[in-house]
Structure formats: structure tokens, C-alpha cells
Amino acid sequence: QVQLVESGGGLVQAGGSLRLSCAASGRTFSNYTMGWFRQAPGKEREFVASIHWSTGVPYYTDSVKGRFTISRDNAKNTVYLQMDSLKREDTAVYYCAADMLRAIVPGSSPAYWGQGTQVTVSS
Numbered sequence: 001q002v003q004l005v006e007s008g009g010g011l012v013q014a015g016g017s018l019r020l021s022c023a024a025s026g027r028t029f030s031n032y033t034m035g036w037f038r039q040a041p042g043k044e045r046e047f048v049a050s051i052h053w054s055t056g057v058p059y060y061t062d063s064v065k066g067r068f069t070i071s072r073d074n075a076k077n078t079v080y081l082q083m084d085s086l087k088r089e090d091t092a093v094y095y096c097a098a099d100m101l102r103a104i105v106p107g108s109s110p111a112y113w114g115q116g117t118q119v120t121v122s123s
Helices: none
Strands: 004-007 010-013 018-024 032-039 046-051 058-060 068-073 078-083 092-100 117-122
Touching (some): 018 092, 018 117, 032 068
Antiparallel strands (some): 018 078, 092 117
């Protein structure tokens, strides 16, 4: 069992940056692939990025490649999403997700979710 708490959302102008954090409870954080999803108003939740539990290899949806960076600190049980060059279309509620011993990719249904943090990008 793992509990996830996101932080770092807010209001930012287009072109700006934000860093989201997700703190996880539990003693086996290193066994969890961590991911970020987002849901914009009126749209379905979509995959943004993930970082594999074993290899540490990141994976991004095409629309954020080159702008977002996912990273993890296993000593702090925390995963981060650095978001640069933000666009209005990045506006959404961002959710942290975790799954044990398997990858998180588009279409995945991770077992654990945070409550979400709002990111609003203004023009």
C-alpha cells in the first residue's frame, strides 16, 4: 500500500516553469514505477510521463517531450515533474500515480493515485 501526495501546482504564465512533487509513503518506494497523468476540463485523463522502478528510464508523451522532465529521489520517496516552456494547453489537474514492479505507459491503470494538483497556464 502506498499513499501519494502531490504539491507544487499553481498559476503560471505561458513560457514559465513549475515543478511538481509527489511524496509517497511506505518503505518500498524503489519498487514502484512512478508516473504523472493529467486531466483537462472536459477531457479524459491522459498519461504525461513515467519513470521506471528498475531502470530509471523516463517515458514521455509526445506533447511534453523536450519541455517536461521526470525524476525521482528514492532516498526521499519523492518523484518530480519539472515543467518548462509551459503552454496554455498544459492547463489541467496533474495526478501522481504508482504501480509496483511494472511499467506505466499510455493506457496503463496504475494501482495508486494521488488527489491531484491544479496547474493553470495563462496567456
